[in-house]
Amino acid sequence: MDGVRIKNDFYNNHTNDLKHQIAQLERKTATIPKLENQLHKAKNQNKVLRRESALFPSASCADVSRVEDQKVKTLRNELADLKLKLRQLEDDNKEKDMENDRLIQENRTLKREKLKLINCFKTQMAEKDAIIRELNDEVVDLRGQIRVAIRVRDFERDGSSNFSIISQNEVQLQQTTGQSNTYSFEHVFFPPTAQSGVFGEIKELIMCALHGKNVCLIAYGPTGSGKTFTMRGEDSADSEGVIPRAIRFMLEQSKRDLAMIGWNYKFQASFIEVYNEEVYDLLDGKQKLEVKINGSKTNVVGLKKIEIGNISDVDVILNLADSQRSVASTASNEHSSRSHAIFQIFVDGQNASGEMVQCCLNLVDLAGSERAKETQARGKQFTELTNINQSLSTLKKCIRAQMTKMSHVPYRDSKLTMVLREYLGAGSSKTMFIAHANPRDVAETKRTLEFTSELRSTNLGKAVVQTGQKL
Numbered sequence: 507m508d509g510v511r512i513k514n515d516f517y518n519n520h521t522n523d524l525k526h527q528i529a530q531l532e533r534k535t536a537t538i539p540k541l542e543n544q545l546h547k548a549k550n551q552n553k554v555l556r557r558e559s560a561l562f563p564s565a566s567c568a569d570v571s572r573v574e575d576q577k578v579k580t581l582r583n584e585l586a587d588l589k590l591k592l593r594q595l596e597d598d599n600k601e602k603d604m605e606n607d608r609l610i611q612e613n614r615t616l617k618r619e620k621l622k623l624i625n626c627f628k629t630q631m632a633e634k635d636a637i638i639r640e641l642n643d644e645v646v647d648l649r650g651q652i653r654v655a656i657r658v659r660d661f662e663r664d665g666s667s668n669f670s671i672i673s674q675n676e677v678q679l680q681q682t683t684g685q686s687n688t689y690s691f692e693h694v695f696f697p698p699t700a701q702s703g704v705f706g707e708i709k710e711l712i713m714c715a716l717h718g719k720n721v722c723l724i725a726y727g728p729t730g731s732g733k734t735f736t737m738r739g740e741d742s743a744d745s746e747g748v749i750p751r752a753i754r755f756m757l758e759q760s761k762r763d764l765a766m767i768g769w770n771y772k773f774q775a776s777f778i779e780v781y782n783e784e785v786y787d788l789l790d791g792k793q794k795l796e797v798k799i800n801g802s803k804t805n806v807v808g809l810k811k812i813e814i815g816n817i818s819d820v821d822v823i824l825n826l827a828d829s830q831r832s833v834a835s836t837a838s839n840e841h842s843s844r845s846h847a848i849f850q851i852f853v854d855g856q857n858a859s860g861e862m863v864q865c866c867l868n869l870v871d872l873a874g875s876e877r878a879k880e881t882q883a884r885g886k887q888f889t890e891l892t893n894i895n896q897s898l899s900t901l902k903k904c905i906r907a908q909m910t911k912m913s914h915v916p917y918r919d920s921k922l923t924m925v926l927r928e929y930l931g932a933g934s935s936k937t938m939f940i941a942h943a944n945p946r947d948v949a950e951t952k953r954t955l956e957f958t959s960e961l962r963s964t965n966l967g968k969a970v971v972q973t974g975q976k977l
């Protein structure tokens with residue numbers, strides 16, 4: 507029995523061993539697919555490595571690694587260089603920024619100093635301008651409110667012996683009777699006085715207009731004596747007359763010196779013709795205009811005013827007026843003006859502190875005085891001459907009435923004096939006559955000299971600054 511039990515135990519033990527071994531085998535078998543998978547992957551990696559090594563047939567892995575190392579080293583060096591350069595540039599930039607800041611600061615300081623200087627300069631200029639204005643006005647006042655100069659045209663070239671110049675202020679006229687008369691004026695423009703010389707003498711009057719005073723400059727004298735030549739002049743720069751020169755002067759003064767001290771000006775021009783006691787607008791197709799007097803104001807109804815911004819505007823205005831003016835051929839002048847021409851520049855000025863001036867500069871080219879009997883004018887020419895002489899005679903009467911402080915001044919007796927009324931008026935205007943002498947017309951020249959030299963004694967009082975209304 508014991509033998510059987512022993513055998514059983516042996517078999518049982520042996521069976522357990524076998525079961526254990528089988529279980530172990532089964533576990534190992536289960537890992538086979540995983541190992542196969544790993545093997546497959548290893549084979550694939552091997553293939554890749556072989557392909558890559560085929561690209562570097564002659565280089566071993568160590569060679570490849572050395573090359574790569576070298577590349578990395580070079581790149582590192584380049585990077586280090588770039589970093590160095592970047593640092594240098596940053597340093598440079600910092601320095602430049604600092605320099606820039608310093609310059610900006612310096613610039614600000616300079617600008618502040620410059621502004622201070624400009625303001626100081628402007629104040630000084632404004633003070634000096636005020637003094638100059640006062641002095642200019644005093645000089646003009648001292649010379650009288652009505653001033654008279656005379657221009658004698660080329661009498662020497664004519665060979666005329668009836669005229670002689672005694673001094674800077676006096677001329678002598680020898681009459682056919684043998685009698686000689688001496689006439690005195692503020693200034694004698696004897697030939698050959700250039701146009702610029704004439705303008706130089708009247709410049710201060712133009713300045714008065716910029717300072718706000720009404721100014722009237724009148725060319726007076728016999729026909730053919732050079733009135734239009736003085737006022738309008740001719741085309742070349744040297745022979746330009748008072749009108750273009752006055753406008754250029756006003757534009758220059760207003761845009762330069764006066765602008766610097768804060769004055770701002772606006773100029774407008776009008777051009778009136780008084781022909782046969784009618785008033786025409788030379789800038790508006792010779793429209794006939796009505797003149798109305800309202801209290802102390804004269805109104806030329808509908809008068810066209812053209813703004814003058816620069817000197818080229820003047821050429822346009824003068825050419826327009828020239829094409830419309832009434833001229834005729836007379837015994838003394840092939841292109842005689844049969845009308846009075848009144849060129850007006852309306853001045854509107856304002857300065858930075860609100861001071862204002864509003865006045866008018868009148869540049870008047872009167873028609874030539876002639877005697878109908880002496881010229882034997884007929885028909886249309888006779889009518890023209892009668893009207894010219896009637897208006898000139900009214901002008902004389904008005905001036906004489908002012909001189910003698912008469913209560914009634916007959917402005918309304920002619921269109922010429924109606925239009926000029928405000929600008930010839932006592933206390934509000936500066937007037938200058940430029941008498942013209944024509945040595946070929948002794949009788950009419952004598953009448954001109956008598957009337958104009960009589961005006962020399964006139965002093966109608968101080969001119970008044972016209973402030974007008976705000977622009």
Ligand SMILES: Nc1ncnc2c1ncn2[C@@H]1O[C@H](COP(=O)(O)OP(=O)(O)OP(=O)(O)O)[C@@H](O)[C@H]1O
Pocket residue numbers: 658659660727728729730731732733734735736836839841842843844872873874875942
């Ligand atoms: N000072 C001068 N120098 C050169 N030429 C002159 C001078 N004065 C006048 N003349 C010339 O004499 C001519 C007549 O002059 P202008 O027409 O100016 O006279 P006026 O007095 O206006 O005559 P009117 O009253 O008949 O119109 C013109 O050809 C002009 O060029």
